Amino acid sequence: MGLVRYSRWASRLKTLNSQTKPLLSSSSSSFSSVTTADNENPGRPGPPPIRVALTESFGRGVFATRKIETGELIHTAKPVLSHPSLSTIHKVCYFCLRKLKTTDSSQAQRVSFCSDECQRETKGFHDMEMRADWSAYDDYCRSRGLKYPLLVKRLACMAMSRAASANLLDILQPASLSPQMIVEMEEGFRLLRSAFENSNIIGEQMSFLTKQWYIGILARIRINAFRIELVGALYDDLLSSLAASIESEAAVGNAVYMLPSFYNHDCDPNSHIIWIENADARLKALRDVDEGEELRICYIDASMDHVARQSFLSQGFGFQCNCLRCLSGD
Numbered sequence: 641m642g643l644v645r646y647s648r649w650a651s652r653l654k655t656l657n658s659q660t661k662p663l664l665s666s667s668s669s670s671f672s673s674v675t676t677a678d679n680e681n682p683g684r685p686g687p688p689p690i691r692v693a694l695t696e697s698f699g700r701g702v703f704a705t706r707k708i709e710t711g712e713l714i715h716t717a718k719p720v721l722s723h724p725s726l727s728t729i730h731k732v733c734y735f736c737l738r739k740l741k742t743t744d745s746s747q748a749q750r751v752s753f754c755s756d757e758c759q760r761e762t763k764g765f766h767d768m769e770m771r772a773d774w775s776a777y778d779d780y781c782r783s784r785g786l787k788y789p790l791l792v793k794r795l796a797c798m799a800m801s802r803a804a805s806a807n808l809l810d811i812l813q814p815a816s817l818s819p820q821m822i823v824e825m826e827e828g829f830r831l832l833r834s835a836f837e838n839s840n841i842i843g844e845q846m847s848f849l850t851k852q853w854y855i856g857i858l859a860r861i862r863i864n865a866f867r868i869e870l871v872g873a874l875y876d877d878l879l880s881s882l883a884a885s886i887e888s889e890a891a892v893g894n895a896v897y898m899l900p901s902f903y904n905h906d907c908d909p910n911s912h913i914i915w916i917e918n919a920d921a922r923l924k925a926l927r928d929v930d931e932g933e934e935l936r937i938c939y940i941d942a943s944m945d946h947v948a949r950q951s952f953l954s955q956g957f958g959f960q961c962n963c964l965r966c967l968s969g970d
């Protein structure tokens with residue numbers, strides 16, 4: 641998924657499903673780190689004004705539980721899984737993806753952190769990562785231009801060090817995969833497993849690491865991972881008014897979130913997701929949203945024409961877009 645760069649359609653997605661039964665409450669403990677200002681108690685964070693419920697035709701979606709105003713911060717979210725791109729790995733914090741102020745060329749082979757806090761957060765799984773030789777796995781990703789296997793590697797290390805459950809992503813919708821995609825993933829699985837085996841990590845710690853697990857995680861990451869492009873703090877106010885039409889810098893990495901993964905796509909979205917300085921996501925309203933209206937973001941560059949958008953969504957995410965803009969042929 642990527643930043644929204646374009647939005648011009650008038651909203652017609654009104655009052656969808658205001659009676660729907662919530663599947664997940666936004667204050668649920670499984671969505672730690674989701675915060676917003678409470679209008680009745682200014683200055684005090686309250687539960688965000690959203691709920692996850694079934695939509696009429698796109699599975700689960702996110703709905704406003706009250707009127708939300710243009711530019712309002714709906715909620716923030718911390719990633720449950722993140723990894724820098726291989727090209728930025730020595731330029732950004734290995735945990736939060738914040739750009740590092742200085743990079744020490746004598747330490748070019750080592751990853752760095754922006755703070756002691758980020759280093760502490762990674763302690764368990766980073767120690768596990770350091771025990772194995774990842775050169776063959778990283779070469780496999782680099783030579784094929786793959787980024788998602790890096791997230792699988794990190795989740796595997798988190799699960800082995802008990803920093804996260806191996807089932808962490810089970811709640812997310814998986815992509816349907818073609819037999820050819822599965823064959824291509826098998827090579828990655830073999831390399832991941834042998835990196836652990838060669839570092840003498842064996843037994844119970846590795847019992848979850850089956851081919852089925854590896855493919856299941858990649859299937860979920862394929863639909864739910866976000867490509868992180870940082871816009872920088874100075875852009876925040878501008879973004880509220882210009883609806884994300886500002887070009888951001890190249891991706892610093894990829895990440896998976898829980899609540900943002902339930903936002904459906906629209907080629908004329910009423911909300912968007914942005915990253916200011918690190919992988920902490922901010923979901924903001926692009927226009928006024930009524931209570932009960934579904935909140936949707938744009939997964940791709942909305943300035944593309946109809947054919948290009950459908951092709952991107954079909955090839956990248958495996959679905960045909962049925963938003964109002966596409967249905968109108970625009």
Ligand SMILES: C[S@@+](CC[C@H](N)C(=O)[O-])C[C@H]1O[C@@H](n2cnc3c(N)ncnc32)[C@H](O)[C@@H]1O
Pocket residue numbers: 698699700701812813863864901902903904905906957958959960961962963
């Ligand atoms: C990131 S998930 C969004 C949450 C998902 N609906 C769920 O139940 O978990 C993306 C998936 O939602 C569905 N979807 C989202 N936006 C859609 C759209 N505009 N048209 C058709 N299907 C859509 C597709 O199945 C897509 O693969």
